[in-house]
Amino acid sequence: MRNTLEDSRFSNTPASSGGPRPELLAERGGGGRQRLVGFFAERGEPAYRARQVEQWVWKRAARSFQEMTNLPAPLRPALAEAFSLTPLEPDYVARSRDGTIKHLWRLEDGERVESVLIPTRERLTLCLSSQAGCALACRFCATGYFGFRRQLRAAEIVAQYRDSLRVAREELGRPISNVVYMGMGEPLANLDGVIGSLAALHGGFGLGARRITVSTVGLVPGILELARRPEPFELAVSLHAPAHELRLELMPIEKRYPLPELFEALRTYQGYKNRRISLEYTLIRGVNDAPALAEALADLAHGLICFVNLIPFNPIPARPEWGPSPPAAIERFSAGLTARGVGNAVRRPRGRDIAAACGQLRLSREG
Ligand code: SAH
Numbered sequence: 503m504r505n506t507l508e509d510s511r512f513s514n515t516p517a518s519s520g521g522p523r524p525e526l527l528a529e530r531g532g533g534g535r536q537r538l539v540g541f542f543a544e545r546g547e548p549a550y551r552a553r554q555v556e557q558w559v560w561k562r563a564a565r566s567f568q569e570m571t572n573l574p575a576p577l578r579p580a581l582a583e584a585f586s587l588t589p590l591e592p593d594y595v596a597r598s599r600d601g602t603i604k605h606l607w608r609l610e611d612g613e614r615v616e617s618v619l620i621p622t623r624e625r626l627t628l629c630l631s632s633q634a635g636c637a638l639a640c641r642f643c644a645t646g647y648f649g650f651r652r653q654l655r656a657a658e659i660v661a662q663y664r665d666s667l668r669v670a671r672e673e674l675g676r677p678i679s680n681v682v683y684m685g686m687g688e689p690l691a692n693l694d695g696v697i698g699s700l701a702a703l704h705g706g707f708g709l710g711a712r713r714i715t716v717s718t719v720g721l722v723p724g725i726l727e728l729a730r731r732p733e734p735f736e737l738a739v740s741l742h743a744p745a746h747e748l749r750l751e752l753m754p755i756e757k758r759y760p761l762p763e764l765f766e767a768l769r770t771y772q773g774y775k776n777r778r779i780s781l782e783y784t785l786i787r788g789v790n791d792a793p794a795l796a797e798a799l800a801d802l803a804h805g806l807i808c809f810v811n812l813i814p815f816n817p818i819p820a821r822p823e824w825g826p827s828p829p830a831a832i833e834r835f836s837a838g839l840t841a842r843g844v845g846n847a848v849r850r851p852r853g854r855d856i857a858a859a860c861g862q863l864r865l866s867r868e869g
Contacts, residue, residue, distance in 0.1 A: 523583075523584065523585055523586040524537055524584075524585055524586070525585070525586045525587075525588045525655065525656075525657035526538075526555070526559050526585050526586070526587060526588075526657075527559065527587065527588050527656070527657040527660040527661055527664065527702055527706070528588075528655065528656040528657035528660065528698050528699075528702060529702075534556070535552060535556070537585075538551075538552035538555055538556070538585075539552045541581070541584055541585075545577070545580070547574075547577070551573065551577075554570070554572055554573060555570065555573070555581065558570045559587070559706070560706045560707055560708070563664045563665075563667045563668050563671075564587065565587060565589065565664070565665065565668070566582070566587060566589075567579070567581045567582045567585075567587065568582075586657075587661075588610075588655075588657040588658060588660070588661040589610065589661070590607040590608065590609065590658075590661045590662065590665050591607065591608040592605055592606070592607060592608075592665070593606045593607065593608045593614055594606040596856035596857075596858065597856065598852070598853040598854075598855050598856045598858060599855055600852055600853060600855075601620075601621045602618060602619065602620050602621070602852045602853030602856065602858050603618070603619040603669065603673075604616060604617075604618045604619075604853060604856050604857070604858035605617050605618075605619075605662075605665070605666065605669075607661075607662060607665070609634070609654075609658055613634040613651055613652060614634070615631035615633075615634050615654065615658075615662070615685065615686050615687075616631055616685055616686060616858075617629060617630045617631060617662040617666055617685055618685065618853060618858045619666055619669065619670060619674075619678070620852050620853070621674060621676075624679075625679045625680050626670055626674065626676055626677065626678050626679050626680070627678070627679065627680040627681070627682060628662075628663060628666050628667075628670075628678045628680070628681050628682070629681075629682050629683075629684045629685050630659060630662045630663060630666075630681060630682075630683060630685045631654065631659070631662065631685035631686035631687050632654055632659055632683050632685070632686070632687040632688065632689040632692050632695065632696050632699075633650065633651070633652070633653055633654055633686060633687025633688060633689075633691065633692050633695075634650075634651035634652050634653075634654060634686065634687070635648050635649055635650045635651035635652075635686065635687070636648075636649075636650060636686060636687045636688055637649065637650035637688070637691065638688050638691075638719050638753070638754065638755055639754050640719065640740075640742075640752065640753045640754075640755075641751070641752050641753070641821065642742070642752060642784055642786060642815060642818070642821065642824065643818070644818045644819075644820065645686045645687070647818075647820045653692045653694075653695055654687070654692065654695050655695055655698075656694070656695045656696075656697075656698025656699045656701075656702060657698075657699075657702075658695070659695055659696065659698075659699035660699050660702045660703060660706070660707075662685075663678070663681065663703060663707065664707075666678060667707070678709070679713060680713045680714070680715070681703060681709060681713065681714045681715070682714075682715045682717060682738070683696065683714075683715065683716045683717050684715075684717045684738070688718065688719055688721065689716050689717065689718060689724075690716070690718045690721040690723075690724025690725065690727075690728070691721060691724070693724055693727060696716065697727075697731075700714060700716075700733070700735060704733060704735075711733040711734045711735050712734055712735075712736060714735050714736065715735070715736040715737070715738050715780070716728060716735055716736070716737055716738070717737075717738040717739075717740060717782065718737070718738070718739055718740065719739075719740050719753060719755045720739050720740070720741075720755060720759050720764040720767075721755070721759065722759045722763055722764060722767040725737070725739075725764075725767045725768065725770075725771055726767055726770060726771070728771070729770060729771040729773075729774040729775060730774065734775065734777060736777070736780065737771065737775075737777070737779050737780070738779070738780035738781070738782055738811075739764070739768065739779060739780070739781055739782065740753075740782045740784075741781045741782060741783055741799070741810075742782070742783055742784050742790060743756075743790050743795070744761070744795055744798040744799040744801075744802045745761075745795070745798055746760055746761060748789075748790060748795075749761065752789075752790065761802065765802060765803075765806065768806055768808075769805070769806060772806060772807060776807075777807075778807045778808060778809055779806065779807065779808045779809075780808065780809050780810075780811055781799075781803065781808050781809070781810045781811070782810075782811050782813060783799070783810055783811065783812050783813065784813045784814075784815050785812055785813065785814055785815060785826065785827035785831070785832055785835060786815040786824050786825070786826070786827065787815070787824070787825045787826060787827045787828065787831070788827075789824065791827040791831045791832070791835055793834055793835065793838050795835070796834075796835045796836075796838030796839050796842075797838060797842065799839065799844070800838070800839055800842035800843070800844045803844055808844070808845075809845045809846065809847070810839055810844055810845070810846035810847075811846070811847060811849050812832060812835060812836055812846055812847065812848045812849065813848075813849045813851070814826035814827060814832060814848075814849075814851060815827070816851055816854065816859040832848055833848075836848055
């Protein structure tokens with residue numbers, strides 16, 4: 503795998519066009535309204551029909567034009583010929599004892615991606631995928647072992663939200679309150695798709711920017727691009743090691759964007775945004791949980807407004823020798839950060855029984 507860091511899987515190669523029909527889920531902030539107005543004008547229909555379609559798309563999360571019952575029946579197949587609603591097929595659904603619901607979605611070309619609904623008392627969080635597969639090959643992540651398949655188009659990312667929203671409304675009786683880009687893939691290696699999807703979630707579905715978190719291994723150009731955007735989307739960085747050699751062992755991306763460069767980008771980001779950054783730290787027994795590493799992490803984060811999420815490692819078959827740090831080691835690590843003034847919390851894994859926990863996606867069906 504020489505030179506993988508140079509190839510297009512890391513650059514923001516535009517995703518394929520997705521066929522001839524414009525995808526309405528990707529059109530927020532683009533020409534969606536005009537296209538719809540044009541469509542109805544050509545057929546001598548009143549302009550308010552465009553708004554009716556938009557209501558179906560963004561308010562009622564319609565999955566087909568047939569559902570749009572306040573439109574004249576003959577118009578529905580005509581709309582379906584002119585536009586796509588980016589259908590996803592649920593290939594598999596798993597429900598955890600803790601309430602977590604995992605979907606494996608089949609895309610139009612047969613690729614499959616996963617998303618996870620995670621209910622807590624205050625929140626209903628959707629964790630969604632930004633790529634089919636992933637090229638980053640983090641050693642502790644199941645997706646990394648499958649390699650990269652392709653970019654997701656903006657509409658394919660948003661469609662995971664739409665279909666999950668329907669499940670949330672119908673089965674859980676509540677809306678999705680938060681979205682995290684922590685499913686399969688590296689969001690900042692798919693900037694076109696991800697930025698388009700952010701616009702649709704925020705501007706189309708009306709989800710607050712502060713309720714949307716983009717999580718990255720630390721792709722510096724993407725972080726800077728996000729910094730320049732006006733909306734206050736949240737940023738999480740998967741750190742997992744505060745020292746070069748160790749991080750390199752766990753995350754090959756450290757070679758391309760080593761820690762000093764990453765933290766310089768985070769400081770720049772904070773200069774633009776003045777927002778707290780989350781650092782994700784997966785604790786692997788005997789690998790990255792030594793108390794001295796908590797100190798090193800605190801030094802690294804010095805001057806940055808950040809919060810560290812400590813996540814006990816979720817075992818994956820590719821790494822049978824690795825296990826989660828024991829509770830006492832996690833406590834010690836957490837206390838080490840707290841003593842140095844770094845806010846942190848230990849996150850309990852959710853959906854482990856259905857392989858829906860962090861880094862486990864795609865395990866049960868193909869692993
Ligand atoms: N590529 C992005 C988003 C996907 S991974 C990123 O790296 O941030 C979402 C989170 O799950 C990341 O913080 C990742 O490091 C973490 N993760 C991956 N595998 C894990 C595992 N086996 N146990 C616990 N966390 C894991």
